[in-house]
Amino acid sequence: MKTRVKIERIIQETREAYTLVLENAPSIAQYLPGQFLNFFLQINGQEVVRQYSFSSSSFIGEPPSVTIKKVAGGLASNFIGEQLRAGDEVSVSSPNGRFTTTFGVARRVLMVAGGSGVTPLYAMMKSILAQEPESQVTLLYANRSSESIIFKKELDHLERKYTGRLEVRHFLSAEDAGLEKQENTVFRKLNRFDFQKYVDAYWKENPEVFICGPEALMNLSVESLTILGLSADQIKMEAFSGMPGIESRDDKPEAYTQVEIKDFNGEPITFMAESNQSVLKSALDAGIRLPHSCKESMCGACKVRLVFGQLNMKTNYALPDDEVEQGYVLLCSGFPQSEKLVLQYG
Known part of the structure; x- marks a missing residue:
């Protein structure tokens, strides 16, 4: 709406x-x-x-x-x-997204951000520190230079306000240390040894991890933390921007799938979908305006349930594991893999 x-x-x-x-x-x-x-x-x-x-x-x-x-x-x-x-x-729209947190008992939280990926983490950080007086948060924040650090003054203020509960460490990949030494700043890229230091110190506390940033940073973070023993349940991620090429690809021969969607405005609809593009794009090309918003597998507005056939989601940032197990798929990133698909809203 x-x-x-x-x-x-x-x-x-x-x-x-x-x-x-x-x-x-x-x-x-x-x-x-x-x-x-x-x-x-x-x-x-x-x-x-x-x-x-x-x-x-x-x-x-x-x-x-x-x-x-x-x-x-x-x-x-x-x-x-x-x-x-x-x-x-x-x-x-109304607020969307599952990259959030609930509040309760004291916990140890690690946040990893790159560039403007700090935005949702900044909101969660402030909320956790205010709502959970015993919780502790560490932020590893990667940027090219000090001038590109978003919320720099605010983060410094929060560190002073929550001394002993909040630690912010900046990683600047394209700036030299110069003459002024900064205790919370490292003049290089974030690497796997930074994660090892953190996990070595806090693994007994079962830390909860939130990651948001460019794809390369997220991949490095997840791979490093997984190798160090953190489970998938401990790590939550948000894509900092849409993945390129999500609507189409040309790595397979062109083919067509008959798509039937039930309960769309109370009536079933059918159309032909190309194998080289998402079901949503095929529908829009056919003049059928299915519910959607971001086209980047983030908002979940194009969610439907797969009743019959095979569909491959190229990316998924919106659906939790239980909904995927129930057969829900995203049409914006879903590519048909069978001769017929039957989908249903609700």
């Missing part, structure tokens, strides 16, 4: 990153730290949909805010940063 909300303020965080402080509208007020909003933007006469994570925490009374980093050639991030102003309204 779309709703219009006003931009109350725009805060310039770094040269490329900025935060939109939104009005506390009822439609977005009940969000969890780590979740995101879909933004529905009208750019050059077309609707462009993008997802941006909350950087705020409702648990400490902050207004709903999302933080966005401009990327070279980025259609939406540059449009918002250059064209929108405080007082403008934007169309957004």
Whole structure:
């Protein structure tokens, strides 16, 4: 469901990153730290949909805010940063996403971020520290230079406020140490030995891990932590951006699949899907507007249940394991693998 909300303020965080402080509208007020909003933007006469994570925490009374980093050639991030102003309204969805946390007993938490991937982690960090007085958090944050560190002053303030409970370690890959030594900064890339030091120190406490950043950083983190003995249940990840080429590929011969979808607006529909592209893209090409939003396997808006046939999800950041076991699939990343598919909503 779309709703219009006003931009109350725009805060310039770094040269490329900025935060939109939104009005506390009822439609977005009940969000969890780590979740995101879909933004529905009208750019050059077309609707462009993008997802941006909350950087705020409702648990400490902050207004709903999302933080966005401009990327070279980025259609939406540059449009918002250059064209929108405080007082403008934007169309957004209700809060989405499963990359979040619940609160309870004291725990040891490791967070690993790269670039703007720190945004949802920053929201969760503030919430955990406020809600769980005995919990401890460590953030390993990778950037190219000190100028690209988002929330630098805020992170320094939180370290002072939560002395002994929060540790932030910066890794700067394209900057020399210079004359000024910084205790919490390492002038190199994050590597597997950094994870080993952490796990060696805290493995008895069964640490919980949250990772968000570029694909290479996430792969390094998961591989290192898994080798060091952490289980899949201890590690939660969020893709920092959509995976390239998710809608189509050309590594197999062209073939077609008959797709039947039940209970779409109360009636079944059928169409032919190409094997070299996602089922969602085939449907849209055929003029059938199935429910969807991000097209990046993150929001779960295109979720259906597979009743018959074979479908391969290229990526999945939205469905938990229990829903996958129940047969649910994402059409935006699902490629047909059989002559016929039967799918069902609900």
